[in-house]
Amino acid sequence: MSAPIIKVDAISKSFGAFKVLDGLSMQVMPREKLALIGPSGSGKTTILRILMTLERIDGGHIQIEGEQLYHMERNGQLLPADERHLARMRQKIGMVFQLFNLFPHKSVIDNVTLAPMLTKGTPRAAAEKRAMELLDMVGMADKAKAMPAQLSGGQKQRVAIARALALQPKIMLFDEVTSALDPELVEEVLNVLWRLCAETDMTMLLVTHEMGFAHDFADRVLFFDRGKIVEEGKPDEIFRHPKQERTQGFLKKIIAAGHRV
């Protein structure tokens, strides 16, 4: 068994008096597809944001590929990470947001090429060639010159995925990437995720409300509630035979709301 690619050790995070994460620990193996489910406010999005360094932790440690994310080792001591350390660690991680967060003033292809050109010094021609391959993979090659405002939500999200992939991260974080989409557009985005799963060996963490998709896609499902992982296991165990009362209650509510499991 190889070493975990992500190791979260007893982290805590509060927003004011509200404790979002309370001594949370988890491990993710390389290439694992993980679905994070749970009621809103349970901390599942927060853990993604912490891994992307969008939120700082109040306590605990995180290791990515055996290296500290928020700390640097200097002379045997653990110091808080500086901006340079964070920038180096961020290279391993990419994130796709619920609301796409495309750059509205840049064309589709410029959205994809910007970061490789700036952060890796990739020449424009090479960056554009790679961008076209990625846009082709997400089925957006014909819209390369379009502006984001001309695209549907599903198209925007596919561009956002291509943009994150352009930096070749080892870990991809998907934060409710279909929640803001009209129902008929959800599938085109989920199809892209299937394709990524088949064609790359990235580790993928998904926060999702698409229970059917989580069931089919994930290797492991984590059920979050009140800042803790209440239950985890294979999709079948969690969705068909949940042991914890809170998991059962949550799934019952989701099914009552008309979601397929």
Added chain:
Amino acid sequence: MTQWSGYLGLILQGALVTIELTLMGSVLALIMAFLAGMGRLSRFFALRALATAYIEFFRGTSIFVQLFFAYFVLPLIGLELTPLQAGVLALGLNVGAYAAEVVRGAVQSIGREQHEACIALNLGRWQGLRHVILPQAFLVMLPTFGNNAIELLKATSVVSLISLADLTFQAQVVRAQTGNTMVPFATILVIYFVLALLISWGVRSLERRMARGLDGVRV
């Protein structure tokens, strides 16, 4: 009639000085606006304090006094300025203080999600600002910058008080020489108005050009 055409020549010369002052003052104001506006958003207390002091001081004191200070007081400490230099300095610093708040507000109006996309794509602070935040913020700034430029144009008339031969100064010359008050002042009123219109049109067309594609209209 020939007499009037001579006076018109004087007034047009004044118009050139006014335009020159407006352009040069606007360039200085723009530079100061970005320096102080970004300074107010700095992580460093010293820069924030410096920027705030500049903005509050130049917004809080009269443009007349600032101009007289630049022209009459600075020479006392060994800094001799021509009327044009003093005019550009006072106008640029004064309007720059107002425009700095425009820069700050526009940068802050760009949503948090854009900053987060920059972090997720591992852009450095300056890279994100330069390629993502400022291009979007600039579009927000433009209409108010247009107002600031018109304010600056109108404020240029104060330089006539330090003997710089701008529009207002030349109108007073014509009035003194002809005894006619109505014609010279009506003329420069129209010229100021036309110049302000030109600024409005220029800013609006720049705005249209830069906003292209942002609203989903095919271009």
